[in-house]
Every structure is written in structure tokens, then in C-alpha cells.
Amino acid sequence: GESVGLHLPTLSVQEGDNSIINCAYSNSASDYFIWYKQESGKGPQFIIDIRSNMDKRQGQRVTVLLNKTVKHLSLQIAATQPGDSAVYFCAENRRQAGTALIFGKGTTLSVSS
Amino acid sequence: AAGVIQSPRHLIKEKRETATLKCYPIPRHDTVYWYQQGPGQDPQFLISFYEKMQSDKGSIPDRFSAQQFSDYHSELNMSSLELGDSALYFCASSPSGGDSPLHFGNGTRLTVT
Numbered sequence: 001g002e003s004v005g006l007h008l009p010t011l012s013v014q015e016g017d018n019s020i021i022n023c024a025y026s027n028s029a030s031d032y033f034i035w036y037k038q039e040s041g042k043g044p045q046f047i048i049d050i051r052s053n054m055d056k057r058q059g060q061r062v063t064v065l066l067n068k069t070v071k072h073l074s075l076q077i078a079a080t081q082p083g084d085s086a087v088y089f090c091a092e093n094r095r096q097a098g099t100a101l102i103f104g105k106g107t108t109l110s111v112s113s
Numbered sequence: 114a115a116g117v118i119q120s121p122r123h124l125i126k127e128k129r130e131t132a133t134l135k136c137y138p139i140p141r142h143d144t145v146y147w148y149q150q151g152p153g154q155d156p157q158f159l160i161s162f163y164e165k166m167q168s169d170k171g172s173i174p175d176r177f178s179a180q181q182f183s184d185y186h187s188e189l190n191m192s193s194l195e196l197g198d199s200a201l202y203f204c205a206s207s208p209s210g211g212d213s214p215l216h217f218g219n220g221t222r223l224t225v226t
Contacts, residue, residue: 034214043117043203043217044156051212089155100158100169101146101205101215 007105015113019077023090023104028071030092034101035064035075038087047075047088077109085111115139117218119204125224126194134189134221138206144168145187146205146215147179156203162187163209194225 013019025033031052036044050057050064050073057064063076073090087106093099118137126132138145144163148156158171162181173179176194181187185206191198201222205215 032212036217041219043205043219046214046216049214100161100171102158103148103155106155 008107009105010108010110012110012112013080015080015082015111017080019075019080019084019109019111021075021077021088021107021109023073023075023107025071025073025090025092025104027092027094027102029094030102032093033064033066033073034091035062035073036089036091036103037084038089038106044089080109080111082111082113085109117204117206117216119202119218119221121221122219123222123224125226127226128194128196130194130225132191132194132223134191134202134204134223136187136189136204136206136218138185138187138204139216141208142206142216143185143209144207145181145185146207147173147187147189148203148205148217150201150203150220152200159189191223196225199223199225 007022034049035047037047038044048059048062048064050066055066061078065074087108089106090104091101093101120135146161147159150156159173160179161169165181176192179189201220203217203220205217207213207215
């Protein structure tokens with residue numbers, strides 16, 4: 001059958017292309033999702049978030065799509081730039097104070113000019 | 114804008130020694146989280162505190178302990194260090210409510226020799 005949103009550990013794109021990074025989350029009770037960007041030697045940096053009552057949210061050059069039916073999250077980056085090269089993580093949690101944010105497997109995005 | 118401050122940035126210890134990592138959250142953030150990230154791995158949740166009380170617990174070894182103080186800063190205490198404890202340790206903070214993204218510091222790189 002078709003694999004929707006297969007997670008890839010690495011993604012290589014040309015500058016100016018659109019990038020799509022996929023993530024499958026595990027907990028049906030999760031109701032808050034975040035994408036982080038992590039550059040070498042730095043902590044994860046917030047990109048965009050989405051709550052479970054939404055299926056799409058747009059930011060500057062980024063769009064997050066949420067499909068709760070198949071527990072899938074994607075991050076779309078428009079007009080990818082070399083500065084976008086980093087590891088991208090999706091994370092999930094339940095909106096309760098102090099509960100853990102659980103990270104998915106990262107995807108290393110490499111942008112060549 | 115003020116970010117999460119972690120100290121020290123680098124720490125080298127020998128096996129069986131102890132280490133203390135410190136975290137100063139963003140002002141008015143009352144929740145702190147600790148994560149461990151091995152090379153090429155996703156961040157693994159250790160423990161979190163909300164209003165100075167432990168709020169969630171992950172895969173934190175019994176050799177580790179943490180606390181949050183009245184000024185909301187937190188310390189992660191690690192005893193009987195093992196080679197496998199070598200990793201990046203991140204602290205993150207968020208305001209209460211559970212529906213705000215976590216803001217991460219740039220981590221402490223612990224090397225156990």
C-alpha cells in the first residue's frame with residue numbers, strides 16, 4: 001500500500017526548491033505539536049506549532065500540516081535557503097502544564113546552492 | 114530577548130565523579146524541562162518541574178536528580194558518572210499552561226572519560 005509521510009533521516013534539496021519533512025507521531029492523546037530546527041552545537045529552535053483542532057498553519061516560509069487520522073505531521077519550507085540546513089525535529093505533547101514534549105526522529109536537511 | 118541560560122557550556126568529568134548542571138529559565142517561565150541528547154539522537158526527556166514541584170518524569174537514571182528553586186532556576190545533579198552519560202544536556206523553559214512551545218538553551222556538553 002502507499003506509505004504516506006514516510007520519515008526520511010536525510011533530505012537534500014537545491015536552493016530555491018520547496019522542502020517537505022515528514023513525521024509520524026505516536027500518541028493519539030497528543031494535542032499539541034511543534035517543529036524545531038537544530039543547528040550543530042545549539043539547542044532546538046522553535047519554528048512553528050499547531051494544535052489538534054487545526055489541520056494547517058502557516059508561518060513565514062513554513063507551513064505545518066496535521067493529519068490526525070493517520071497521526072502524521074509535515075513541515076513545508078518554501079524557497080529553501082542554505083541557512084535552512086539543519087536537523088528538524090517534530091515534537092508532541094498533551095497540553096498539560098509540565099508534561100513532557102516528546103521528540104520524533106530528526107531529519108537532516110541539506111541545502112546546496 | 115532573554116533566552117534560557119545553561120552553565121557550564123562544557124564539562125569534562127571522570128567515571129564515578131559527580132556533576133551539577135545549571136539552568137536559568139526565561140523570566141516569568143515557571144516550568145523547566147531537562148533533556149539528554151546523544152550523538153545523532155533525538156532529545157530524550159529526563160524530568161520536568163512546574164512551580165518547583167516535579168511535574169513529569171522520563172528516562173532519568175536513579176543516579177540523577179534535579180530540583181527547581183524558588184527563583185525558578187533548576188539544577189541537574191549527576192552522580193557515579195558513566196561513560197554512557199556523555200551527551201548534550203538541554204534545559205528548556207515555558208510559561209505554565211502546557212500549550213506554549215518550549216524554549217531551549219544551548220546545552221551543556223558533558224564528556225565522561
